[in-house]
Amino acid sequence: MEITKVSNSIWSDLIRGKISCRIEFLGLQFLLIRLKMKISANDQPSVMNECINELKDYLYKIEKNPLIQKDLEKICGIGSMV
Numbered sequence: 503m504e505i506t507k508v509s510n511s512i513w514s515d516l517i518r519g520k521i522s523c524r525i526e527f528l529g530l531q532f533l534l535i536r537l538k539m540k541i542s543a544n545d546q547p548s549v550m551n552e553c554i555n556e557l558k559d560y561l562y563k564i565e566k567n568p569l570i571q572k573d574l575e576k577i578c579g580i581g582s583m584v
Contacts, residue, residue, distance in 0.1 A: 505561050508578055513554045516577055517541055523576040527569040533560055 515521045517537045525531045537553045564570050 505558055505565060505574070508574070510554055512578065513557055514550055517550070517553050517557065521577060523573075525573050525576075527564075527567065527573050529564070530560070530570065530573060533557065 512521070517534065518541065519538060525534065533556075537557060541550060541553055561570065561574070565574075
């Protein structure tokens, strides 16, 4: 799964908790918790864009990891149904 092909609306839904799936990669779990707290404290579009960019930057660094690939497939599969 290519990160660039995932729409920002899916990333936004994931951060807001609208997409619910079991994330296997622990580092991604922690990052999502932190980003959810950040956006719940300040729900401005600029803050969401920062969160999305931070999430994407993190995923670019580890996208070859098999667990991340599985998590991305889950996120995108569920995100396309939302």
